[in-house]
Amino acid sequence: MIKKAALSFDKDLFKRSVVYNVKTLYRKSMEEATPQQIFQAVSYAIKDAIVDKWMTTQEEYEKQDPKMVYYLSMEFLMGRALGNNIINLQAHEPVKEALEELGVDINAIEDQEPDAALGNGGLGRLAACFLDSLATLGYPAYGCGIRYRYGMFKQQIRDGYQIEVPDNWLENGNPFELRRPEYAKEVKFGGYVNVYVDENGRSNFKQEGYQSVNAIPYDLPIVGYGNGIVNTLRIWDAQPVECFRLESFDKGDYQKAVEQENLAKNIVEVLYPNDNHYAGKELRLKQQYFFISASVQAAVAKYMRKHEDIRRFHEKVTFQLNDTHPTVAIAELMRILMDEYYLTWDEAWAVTTKTCAYTNHTIMSEALEKWPIELFSRLLPRVYQIVEEINRRFVKQIEQIYPGNHEKIRKMAIIYDGQVKMAHLAIASGYSVNGVARLHTEILKKQELRDFYEMMPNKFSNKTNGITQRRFLLHGNPLLADWITFHIGSDWITDLTRLTKLKVYADDEKAQQEFMNIKYKNKIRLAEYILEHNGIEVDPRSIFDVQVKRLHEYKRQLLNILHIMHLYNQLKEHPEMPFYPRTFIFGAKAAAGYRNAKLTIKLINAVGEAINNDASICGKIKVVFIEDYKVSNAEIIFAASDVSEQISTASKEASGTGNMKFMLNGAITLGTMDGANVEIVEEVGEENAVIFGLSSDEVIRYENFGGYDPMEIFNNNSDVRKVLMQLINGTYSKNDPDLFRPLYNSLLNTLSTSKADTYFILKDFESYAEAQKKVEAAYRDEKGWARSAILNVACSGKFSSDRTIEEYVKDIWHLDKVVLPLKK
Ligand code: GL7
Structure with missing residues (x-):
């Protein structure tokens, strides 16, 4: 696809500039330079292309x-910065070509940038x-x-x-x-x-x-x-x-x-x-x-x-x-x-x-x-x-x-x-x-x-x-970006509401197939990343169910992993039960001094270790914790996701923005009525998202009355009871059965007067498990899923930060x- 400004980008000048930079910065030829050195040389060449515009803009600000x-x-x-700057200069094609001609792969160079x-x-x-x-x-x-x-x-x-x-x-x-x-x-x-x-x-x-x-x-x-x-x-x-x-x-x-x-x-x-x-x-x-x-x-x-x-x-x-x-x-x-x-x-x-x-x-x-x-x-x-x-x-x-x-x-x-x-x-x-x-x-x-x-x-x-579609779709998901442009033109890049034009493709079988094929390729790209960085093999045909965000009790990664433990229990008890293979993907940093958050990371990894190595479940569940979740790998993750986990305790997540990035990339939201999830559901329709759990009004009402009693759930729900006991009987910590007791205590706290389960994890557990069943059923309906996924993209126009900025x-x-x- 030829872009307007691509014509104004001087490819030969750029090539000469890269070679020259490698020489003057490092006294090397292109063949001798390391990838990091080439990254620097390319960046300086791109900076050259930026500086004139930068000066003109600032001069105009002075004048006007x-x-x-x-x-x-x-x-x-x-x-x-590099990839994003190239994209915003509309110079991706010529730069990619120029680098190819110099024997350099643009992606490998971008990967050099911290x-x-x-x-x-x-x-x-x-x-x-x-x-x-x-x-x-x-x-x-x-x-x-x-x-x-x-x-x-x-x-x-x-x-x-x-x-x-x-x-x-x-x-x-x-x-x-x-x-x-x-x-x-x-x-x-x-x-x-x-x-x-x-x-x-x-x-x-x-x-x-x-x-x-x-x-x-x-x-x-x-x-x-x-x-x-x-x-x-x-x-x-x-x-x-x-x-x-x-x-x-x-x-x-x-x-x-x-x-x-x-x-x-x-x-x-x-x-x-x-x-x-x-x-x-x-x-x-x-x-x-x-x-x-x-x-x-x-x-x-x-x-x-x-x-x-x-x-x-x-x-x-x-x-x-x-x-x-x-x-x-x-x-x-x-x-x-x-x-x-x-x-x-x-x-x-x-x-x-x-x-x-x-x-x-x-x-x-x-x-x-x-x-x-x-x-x-x-x-x-x-x-x-x-x-x-x-x-x-x-x-x-x-x-x-x-x-x-x-x-x-x-x-x-x-x-x-x-x-x-x-x-x-x-x-x-x-x-x-x-x-x-x-x-x-x-x-x-x-x-x-x-x-x-x-x-x-x-x-x-x-x-x-809102979020910028330039980074989280045009740069992060080039396959989908090209597909969209092919169908509706490229105006969406600066006016995301144009995506509504995709609605007509939601029921078009060919479009559905193309769409799912792109998702599949993006899943392969993520699977390769996971294999390289985690040494875990995942099946791109499984459902990629993803929760990536900071680790915080209110965001309830604990609810997610407890539910995975429950699924695993069920698979062990009923090996023949129908089960669509799932890859649960986490990514999260915990504040260095946040004990329960760090322990939750350990729990996720311990559960993953047990499940991923249990041959008896035939790889039906995989649990992956992606190390060092950050903006650059986020772009790859969003593009490859089927299910977007937005499961905060209602009222606690002010907005969330990851939720929007998933939606833009065609993942289906599995979430509570919290933050911007409410508006996501409003845009895409309830039938194209899976909603569960207490409402914010209910949460606030409970809080005003001093919380609720999680013991009641513990006593009445044997699935919950089993999972909770596994936190303290060494199932996932053989050498130290008490390792996860602080998490158990945060949910039940039978000893002290301090409140238990302040984030309503057990209260929402059953409803979450039901919602997860709906996700599985929905995914089995291939066309229905593709339809929903396309509609999610088509209805994500509101969530551009361009719209937010215009409102400010x-x-x-x-x-x-x-x-x-x-x-x-
Ligand atoms: C946050 C909110 O937690 C998050 O929901 C919101 O999307 C974001 C941007 O408005 O702001 N508030 C906050 O203190 N942090 C957030 O991410 C760190």
């Missing part, structure tokens, strides 16, 4: 001076998808984050246990990044605040006795699809402000010099590997203020280069806070406006409250950031003063609206009980609060943030998440598209 969104995020889970894993899971990947959509739609945008030296750890599985290995992703250098020391910013920590009254009688606040670090920006190009737009992801590195100097030793500043050097060294060292969980570490707050102060300073400086009046900042800039992690931006902007531009409080507040907008990504209480006052005020003394004043005024406002209602203050104050509550700061000071799926937003309005919603209903809205633009950011001048 449009309003910009700054997407502030602690996490950007970008994955690999994932940029500067994020944990959904929240970080969402940020990456948003950048892709913003550039593709032509909206002026910056991503702002941290250049962690070590990203999300690499996972190894040894003896069934997870081992965390440092992710030295910058080891071989990052060919796409640009270091930009001329835009460095100083960030100050600690010390104290002095007040000086100037000749005009005005109080000036000065932070003194502080330690500081230099923030050095690295810019990464974000290439829009086929439109010549290249936006910027700016990630900040830290460097000591002054190198160690001997005079400072003489002056007795030795201690301080060493401390500043250490601060700079530590601050960007590593990404915290917690997903949906807040640990309250001092270094984490330092990371937050570090990249926020640098980003806000840079945004203000950029604005002032073109404008006189800082009071109109919000007309050109909007800050989207990705969760509460960047919320300190609110106080930092207030500080800069008042202390550096001498705005009054009211003037600064008017600007700030029109600039900052907040996205909530979870209702899990353990994820809510609350900093102890002691820590917050010690680290950020001036910023803390400002937060105190915001709080004082906000509490006064609450008192006016609800006179005498202390309960409201207790629940809504920003500072309470010795803690600074970041979500309350974000809601009180931002102009917008959004949830990430309809159900989630409704729960926010009715439960978690009810008081805030009642006081300021107009701030609240829903923005259902229309309802929150109010940006204009930038049009590039036509090339001569």
